[in-house]
Amino acid sequence: MAVDFAFTQDQQDIFAAIKEFCDEELAPKAKETDERGDFPWETVRQVAEMDLMGIPVPEEYGGMGMDFLTWTVAAEYLSTACTTTGAVFGAHMLALYPIMAYGTDEQKAKYLPALATGEKIGAFGLTEPNAGSDQSTIATRAERDGDDYVLNGTKIFITNGGEAEIYVIIATVGQRLGVRGLTAFIVEKGTPGFEFGKNEKKMAYKSLSNRELIFDDCRVPAGNMLLTEKRGFRVAMGTLGVGRIGMAIGAVGLAQAALDAAVPYSKTRVQYGQTIENFQAIQFMIADMATEIQAARLLSYQAAWMKDQGLEFEKVAAMAKLYASEACSRVTSKAVQIHGGYGYTAEFPVERYFREAKLFEIVEGTSEIQRLVIANRVLKEYADKKR
Amino acid sequence: MNIIVLMKQVPDTAEVRIDPVSNTLVREGVPSIINPFDENAIEEGIRLVEKHGGRCTVLTMGPPQAEEALRRALAMGADEAVHVCGREFAGADTWATSYTLAQAIRQLGEFDLIICGKQTFEGDTAQVGPGVAEQLGIAQATYAIEVQIEGRKMRVKRVLEDRYETLEVRLPALISVVKQINEPRHPRLKNVMAAKKKPITVWGVDDLDARPNLIGLAGSPTSVVRIFAPERHHKGEIIEGETPVVVDKLIEKLRQLEAV
Amino acid sequence: MAIVVDAPKCTGCMLCVRACPYEGIVVEEKVPRLTDTCTYCAACVSACKVEALRQERPPKEETDTSLYRGLWVVAEHDDQRLAPVTRELLGEARRLTADLAEPVSLVLIGHNVEELIPAAAAAGADRVYLVQHEVLKDYRTGPYTDVLCGLIEDRKPEIVLFGATAQGRDFAPRCASRLVAGLTADCTGLGIDVERRLLIQTRPAFGGNIMATILTEHARPQMATVRPKVMRPIPPREGVAPEIIEIAVHLDERAVITKVLEVARQERHTVNLADAEIIVSGGRGLKKPENFDLVFDLADALGAAVGASRATVDAGWIPAYHQVGQTGTTVQPKIYVACGISGAIQHLAGMQTSDVIIAINDDPEAPIFKVATYGIIGDLFEVIPALTEAIRRQRQ
Incomplete structure (x- = not known):
């Protein structure tokens, strides 16, 4: 197949519209959005009104019917303009995607339109106090009782938790089955027995909601189960695959914001009688930043493209997530460095970018987990070759 | 309610510069945009149609490239677009432009309200709106900051130099709007896609009932005979030094000017 | 063809391309070639150094221009006094009329406005066309246009000047459109081609x-709107008795479809920029909206009005009525203090005729320094x- 890096005319027109919206609406208030400490409903509503929430959702369900790559580029622009809003956008997809990919027609008809238009926000509940990278220890129980399942357990750090109305929850029908006991459910906010715990105080993302989801004899209709019992691992893995692309591109967007701040600064800051852009030390940093961003971007786009083509994309998604998140930390660190003392102050956005960057190395599978995933695949490829 | 919005594609003047060496205009890389006040006009037209029903038609006279601007207006939510296009119309001053647009509006048929921006960014004349209203023999309200329509009556709050004036005007009428009247929307993705499929009506000189001696250059009473860079004069005094020294010198100057 | 290309003369210097x-x-x-986007604006003709481009106008149906004589100024007033721009226009008309040898006429439309006539005479009017009727109490486009167009058709002036104010810019194009007259907006300079009697x-x-x-x-008349604060009024003339021509009009309020329901003064957080003697303006060099406090403090100390550059207004740092420049207010104060304003050409266009310009900026290359005193x-x-602190100390 020929390699073609060109976007279609439709994509270009859509990207131009998104870029304009991001530059004029989100970016100018990003600082305020972060510092206010409340969930960014204002910008999230604006994003929804722009028809961004359902880019890959089929038109019959109220979406744009476009591909994942288009969604990925949109996520990049959002993250560059306002990382907080970008994070809400990414987490929303973690509920929307499993329903779109694994839901029955009834489930899709019931939940997708509200999610696609952004009328309702979604969230994905996987992580637990004792189950992060290792999903075999998930302890939230789902017990069949007549036409319902009864959920008991606690999820933590759930992005959009409390604000979202539609949750995809990974529970287990038998903890000793390990990942083979995992089962996925759609749970609506307001279901009796479904409560929210405290919002975490974090290093950054003051306005993002990351809460505990508490299930206390919460009855969920069996019709809200995605796929069948014990096939929740597939749902979790599929969703995390998309989540990795989202995290990778979020990191790319943030790194781009850091470069966008650092380069103009280097053109205005004067030391030793000239702007610091003229110093090779600064130029080398700029070169490294730009190169790493571009490499991370291409990996992310490729992962999204592979997904669109129906190709096995997990390895490349893991590579994108690993590389982009670590590159983002390096790039934002250099952006602070280029700003010097000013970069350490809250007068300039780069100190926030620097703090925000760290998240990408941790969520949706830490860098270490990504390396395991990648190594596992690579070793397997060679094992296959030997045979 | 049939609304016609008059719009124009203009070079983004914020980006236009004068080359200090050749003393000529440098427009390389200057993007074309919808005249900013016209975006407010389009927005107001769309909002009024959302509120009262009907159709919002955007109308422009300009070169083929102006299609881009019409597409954007459609993406914002306008229902139809009409493009008056042809070399015969080129070189029109505000009189000939008003006449041509008025003839196009007549051809469009019944209308209730015509909306335009208060002026363009390039010409800044603010003459075409009143010119069109006169050609059509309808009332006008320029510098509108607020519009309310009830039946066949419209209340328009106008912003003047030092005061607001509220007029009651009978429809059909023309208004020109100021920036503060609204916040133009960003085209949403669904409308961006839908706009690509909407047809744009193009009218050439043969499609309009317009007298050849009243359009374009031939129909323009005024003509530009020379274009030049504005003069820059002045030989100023630079005050330098540590802040206290600079401030002392400035205070001295202000005292001479009897400002302190 | 409106722009004629004389290809052999072209040196390929591209000045025309850059000027367009x-x-x-x-x-x-x-070989220069005009494209579809040419508007015949003649910027290329002006730029060409070797006359390879020439402007050619299509032949016109000739109006007998000799039937049109005299220089008119259309008055703007608030019943109590003539607008400053009207006095400026009368001053300019006096200078222009030296070349035309025609009296300067003022068209005064309103209701109970006779007492403005002495001021008009002092400002330069030789003749006043006085049109009074209660329907004409407030400016309204419809009746005012009917009155003025009727008068122009009847008396045939060769030149008619309006202030480029909200009123003038509403009124003049309506009349020009009806009269098929040429109208040039927002003039900053006027002169006379004596031979051809052209403005x-x-x-x-x-x-x-x-x-x-x-x-x-x-076409006749030659009409123009002129920017306020650009022309200078003449020193008041004393003891001049103008010729007063009263024009009787028959108007019926019931025939006027536009009603003025309400007039409200604008709430202003500052004094009127156009009338301010001292203006302190802020630009993007302030870095963020909160820093406009520095500008307000200095303005407060100086008793000045606060202005702003278009960039800061566009960024939403300060409301649009503070904007100085081409698309904002044109100002001509005694002292203009530009703080962190680089001096985009459109800003300069709106303030460079200030008597004294003080510019504070950290970029020595900023264009504002080219106009700064x-x-x-x-x-x-x-x-x-x-500086604010020092001024406050002085005041104590």
Whole structure:
């Protein structure tokens, strides 16, 4: 197949519209959005009104019917303009995607339109106090009782938790089955027995909601189960695959914001009688930043493209997530460095970018987990070759 | 309610510069945009149609490239677009432009309200709106900051130099709007896609009932005979030094000017 | 063809291509060619150094221009006094009429406005056309246009000047459209071609980036709106008795479809920029909206009005009524203090006729220094607070 890096005319027109919206609406208030400490409903509503929430959702369900790559580029622009809003956008997809990919027609008809238009926000509940990278220890129980399942357990750090109305929850029908006991459910906010715990105080993302989801004899209709019992691992893995692309591109967007701040600064800051852009030390940093961003971007786009083509994309998604998140930390660190003392102050956005960057190395599978995933695949490829 | 919005594609003047060496205009890389006040006009037209029903038609006279601007207006939510296009119309001053647009509006048929921006960014004349209203023999309200329509009556709050004036005007009428009247929307993705499929009506000189001696250059009473860079004069005094020294010198100057 | 190309003369220097605001001309192998986007604005003709481009106008149905004589100014007033721009226009008309040898007439439309006549005479009017009727109490486009167009058709002036105010810019184009007259907006310079009795009109275009000279060669009258604060009034003339021509009009309020329901003064947080003697303006050099406090403090100490650059207004740092410049208010104060304003050409167009310009900016290359009387190259965050403090000490 020929390699073609060109976007279609439709994509270009859509990207131009998104870029304009991001530059004029989100970016100018990003600082305020972060510092206010409340969930960014204002910008999230604006994003929804722009028809961004359902880019890959089929038109019959109220979406744009476009591909994942288009969604990925949109996520990049959002993250560059306002990382907080970008994070809400990414987490929303973690509920929307499993329903779109694994839901029955009834489930899709019931939940997708509200999610696609952004009328309702979604969230994905996987992580637990004792189950992060290792999903075999998930302890939230789902017990069949007549036409319902009864959920008991606690999820933590759930992005959009409390604000979202539609949750995809990974529970287990038998903890000793390990990942083979995992089962996925759609749970609506307001279901009796479904409560929210405290919002975490974090290093950054003051306005993002990351809460505990508490299930206390919460009855969920069996019709809200995605796929069948014990096939929740597939749902979790599929969703995390998309989540990795989202995290990778979020990191790319943030790194781009850091470069966008650092380069103009280097053109205005004067030391030793000239702007610091003229110093090779600064130029080398700029070169490294730009190169790493571009490499991370291409990996992310490729992962999204592979997904669109129906190709096995997990390895490349893991590579994108690993590389982009670590590159983002390096790039934002250099952006602070280029700003010097000013970069350490809250007068300039780069100190926030620097703090925000760290998240990408941790969520949706830490860098270490990504390396395991990648190594596992690579070793397997060679094992296959030997045979 | 049939609304016609008059719009124009203009070079983004914020980006236009004068080359200090050749003393000529440098427009390389200057993007074309919808005249900013016209975006407010389009927005107001769309909002009024959302509120009262009907159709919002955007109308422009300009070169083929102006299609881009019409597409954007459609993406914002306008229902139809009409493009008056042809070399015969080129070189029109505000009189000939008003006449041509008025003839196009007549051809469009019944209308209730015509909306335009208060002026363009390039010409800044603010003459075409009143010119069109006169050609059509309808009332006008320029510098509108607020519009309310009830039946066949419209209340328009106008912003003047030092005061607001509220007029009651009978429809059909023309208004020109100021920036503060609204916040133009960003085209949403669904409308961006839908706009690509909407047809744009193009009218050439043969499609309009317009007298050849009243359009374009031939129909323009005024003509530009020379274009030049504005003069820059002045030989100023630079005050330098540590802040206290600079401030002392400035205070001295202000005292001479009897400002302190 | 409106722009005629004399290809052999072309040297391929590309000045015309660079001068064109519309990408309306290309030069291929030293042959200039006009494209679809050409508006015949003649920027290329002005730019060409070798006369390879020429402007040609199509033949006109000739109006007998000799039937039109006299120079008119259309008055703007608030019943109590003539607007400053009207006095400025009368002053300019006096200068122009030296070349035309015609009296200067003022058209005074309103209700109970006779008492403005002495002021009009003092400001330069030789003759006053007085049109009074209660329907004409407030300016309204419809009846005012009917009255003025009737008068112009009847008396045939060769030149009619309006202030480029909200009223003048509403009124003049309506009349020009009806009369098929040439109208040039927002002039900043006027002159007379004595031989052809043409009004030479100069105005800024493209946000003040270029100036254009415009003629109305065949149509009559030649109409123009003139920017306030650009022309200078003459010293008041004393003991001049103008000729007063009262014009009777028959108007019926019931026939006027537009009603003025309410007039409200605008709430202003500052004094009127256009009338301010001292203005302190802020630009993007303030870095963020909160820092406009520095500007307000200095303005407060000086008893000045606060202005702003378009960039800060566009960024939403400060409301639009503070904007100085081509698309904002044109100002001509005694002292203009520009704080962190680089001096985009459209800003300069709106303030460069100020008597004294003080510019504070840390960029020595900023264009504002080219027009500044006193330029302070320095950190405005240091200089402005120190200056404010020093002025306050002086005042005590």
